[in-house]
Amino acid sequence: MKKTLLKTCILFAFTNLSAQDITTGLVFNLGCDSSVNITDGETLTELSSSAATGTIVGEIETIEGPDGNANSAFNFTSDSHINFVPAAITDLPLGDISADGRSYALWIKTAIGETRMQIFSYGTNLKSLHVHLNINQITTNAGQLNLGFWNTETAQTGPFSDITDNEWHHVVAVVNKAEDGYTTDYYVDNELTETVNLVTTDIVDTQIPTTGTAYVDFRIGGRNTEDASLSYTGGLDDVRLYNRALTATDVEALYLAKGSTLSISEVETTDIFKVYPTVTSDILNIKSNVNLEQLSIINLNGVVVKTIETPSEEINVSQLTSGLYFIVGKTATSTSTLKFIKK
Structure with a gap:
């Protein structure tokens, strides 16, 4: 008889230090506070206003999070991930990158491996109409972030950052629509590391479907294909999706809210x-x-x-x-x- 585990998923809200509240535009937020390992087949609910329910596949442990609290973050293995139904996520950023932009934020803890990993993905399981965030583990490209918007052969490569050192790092990608495509600002640990420009109209004219034979889950911890390839290995916490572009002050607020155990000097x-x-x-x-x-x-x-x-x-x-x-x-x-x- 399978034991039912109680899992508490927490929305880590932090008021923006400017006029806009940090929960404005938040459509998905997953964090975890649990004293036990999370079991295959169990479900949990993220606590944005969408309240989408995800199904756990494989064994996911809980580890000390970026806030220093025990059992406050997920630890994924190569055979584990969490599946959500995108249609249940209200205002999930799909298709056209509007004037409001979109943003993806999370805490990550991983080490160098032998492949690249997909932290999250949604859209079709084809090389089209697909959104994902990759991180390279390969030694020669370790720490390269890649926020990909795929439509036929359109993709984006992000910056290199030293984030495969098995320490917690806060990663944010902020996408803004531009006249001839879009730009993405990459933040690592509250520092703007690079702005990437991509000139294309492919993705801004097409809506990613939420139903259909080629459609699969919104997946945390791997590629959303049947073979679950490019699995993510390591810690994740406070995964957030916004249907607006976060400001630098927003990014700072998110970073400070969870990274508050960083050393405090006497002055x-x-x-x-x-x-x-x-x-x-x-x-x-x-x-x-x-x-x-x-x-x-x-x-x-x-x-x-x-x-x-x-x-x-x-x-x-x-x-x-x-x-x-x-x-x-x-x-x-x-x-x-x-x-x-x-x-």
């Missing part, structure tokens, strides 16, 4: 201000050589818990509950984000 510094001590029970000192117009303190749920107009050199944070916070400093021309811990 946190940006180009426009610094804060200390970074672990405090009451007073947070602020130093700046420019005119700070506003400081905002944001918790890990993305909620602005305190806003200070024309801030002084000291902020009393004693009323905050214990935990990690982000502090956003704004001048007339720029915005920077630091972090601190309230004891």
